[in-house]
Amino acid sequence: MEPGDARKQLTAAEQRATELDWTAICAEIAADMRSMFARFPTFADRNIGVGRGAGGDNTLIVDEAAEDAVFAVLERVAGEHDAAFSxxxxxxxxxxxxxxxxxxxxxxxxxxxxxxxxxxxxxxxVGVATGDTMDDVFYGYVYDFGSGEQWTARRGEGAWLGDRRLDPAEPGNELEVIGIESSKPAFLSQELLRAFDGRVMRLRSIGSIALTLCQVAAARFDGMLSLRxxxxxxxxxxxxxVREAGGHVIFGDAERPLDVPLDLLPHQHVIAARDQRRARFLLDSLSS
Ligand SMILES: [Mg+2]
Structure with missing residues (x-):
C-alpha cells in the first residue's frame, strides 16, 4: 500500500473520484483556458485587478476567469460521475x-x-491527493500555455511529457542549468551566490514553479529551488x-522531504534535482 492510502477510508463516491480520467478532465480545463486567454490578448486586457484571492495574492481578471473555467468543469464532473472530492x-x-x-x-x-x-x-x-500532505498526491497535471506542452504523472507508474514517458535514469549534466523561482533580486543572497560559485554554471528563471519542476523532470534543468x-x-x-521522472524533491527539510500540508500557506522552499545529492547541495546552499 502506498503511504497515505491507509489514512482515510474512502467512500464509494470518493473512490470513484480516484478512478476518474484526470488527464482528460485537466486537458478539457486547459482547452477552455486557452479560449479564455484568447479573449484577453494583450497586457492591457489582462492587467485588470479584481481583488485578493484566498491565497493572498492580487487576483487579475484572467485569474478569475481561469478559476471559473476550472470550477465549471470540476463541478460538472462531480455530478456526472457521482464522484466526491474537495x-x-x-x-x-x-x-x-x-x-x-x-x-x-x-x-x-x-x-x-x-x-x-x-x-x-x-x-x-492540478494535483490529486488522498491525504493531507505532498506525499499523498497520486496524480499530477501541468499544462504550459506558452509551449503547449502537457506534463502528467501517476504515482508508481511514471511521468509523461505528452505521450512520451520521461526517463527516470536520465542523470542530466551535474549542475549546468538551475531554475530559480520567487526570483526577486533581494532574495538572491551573497551567501547563496557564493555557494553556487564554481558549482552552478547557469541560472534560469521561468516564473512558474510548476513549469520549473517540469523542466527538472525532463532533465532540461539539473535542479531548481524557490527563494521563498x-x-x-x-x-x-x-x-x-519530478519524482515519477526519477528526480528528487525536498520541501525545506531533508529528513521529511514531502511532509508539507496541502493548504494555501507558504510553508517551505521547494528544491528539486535529478538526484538526492544535488538536491541536498541546493538545500544546503539556501541555508548557507
Ligand atoms: Mg495562480
Missing amino acids: VLSEERGTVEYGGSGVRVIVDPIDGSLNAKRVGLSYSLS PCRSVDAAAGQLI
Missing part, C-alpha cells in the same frame, strides 16, 4: 463536492505575472512529476 484553489480556497477524502489541488494560473505580461510561460497545475517558501497549489503536481 477542491483547493488559489483564489476561492476550499470548495467541497460531497466529501474531502480526495483533494484536488489547483493553481489555475501558476505564473500569473507572465500571464499578465502575455509572456512565454504560465501554467495550469512556496504554496502547495504551485508544487503539488510538479513535485510528483
Whole structure:
C-alpha cells in the first residue's frame, strides 16, 4: 500500500473520484483556458485587478476567469460521475463536492505575472491527493500555455511529457542549468551566490514553479529551488512529476522531504534535482 492510502477510508463516491480520467478532465480545463486567454490578448486586457484571492495574492481578471473555467468543469464532473472530492484553489480556497477524502489541488494560473505580461510561460497545475500532505498526491497535471506542452504523472507508474514517458535514469549534466523561482533580486543572497560559485554554471528563471519542476523532470534543468517558501497549489503536481521522472524533491527539510500540508500557506522552499545529492547541495546552499 502506498503511504497515505491507509489514512482515510474512502467512500464509494470518493473512490470513484480516484478512478476518474484526470488527464482528460485537466486537458478539457486547459482547452477552455486557452479560449479564455484568447479573449484577453494583450497586457492591457489582462492587467485588470479584481481583488485578493484566498491565497493572498492580487487576483487579475484572467485569474478569475481561469478559476471559473476550472470550477465549471470540476463541478460538472462531480455530478456526472457521482464522484466526491474537495477542491483547493488559489483564489476561492476550499470548495467541497460531497466529501474531502480526495483533494484536488489547483493553481489555475501558476505564473500569473507572465500571464499578465502575455509572456512565454504560465501554467495550469492540478494535483490529486488522498491525504493531507505532498506525499499523498497520486496524480499530477501541468499544462504550459506558452509551449503547449502537457506534463502528467501517476504515482508508481511514471511521468509523461505528452505521450512520451520521461526517463527516470536520465542523470542530466551535474549542475549546468538551475531554475530559480520567487526570483526577486533581494532574495538572491551573497551567501547563496557564493555557494553556487564554481558549482552552478547557469541560472534560469521561468516564473512558474510548476513549469520549473517540469523542466527538472525532463532533465532540461539539473535542479531548481524557490527563494521563498512556496504554496502547495504551485508544487503539488510538479513535485510528483519530478519524482515519477526519477528526480528528487525536498520541501525545506531533508529528513521529511514531502511532509508539507496541502493548504494555501507558504510553508517551505521547494528544491528539486535529478538526484538526492544535488538536491541536498541546493538545500544546503539556501541555508548557507
Ligand atoms: Mg495562480
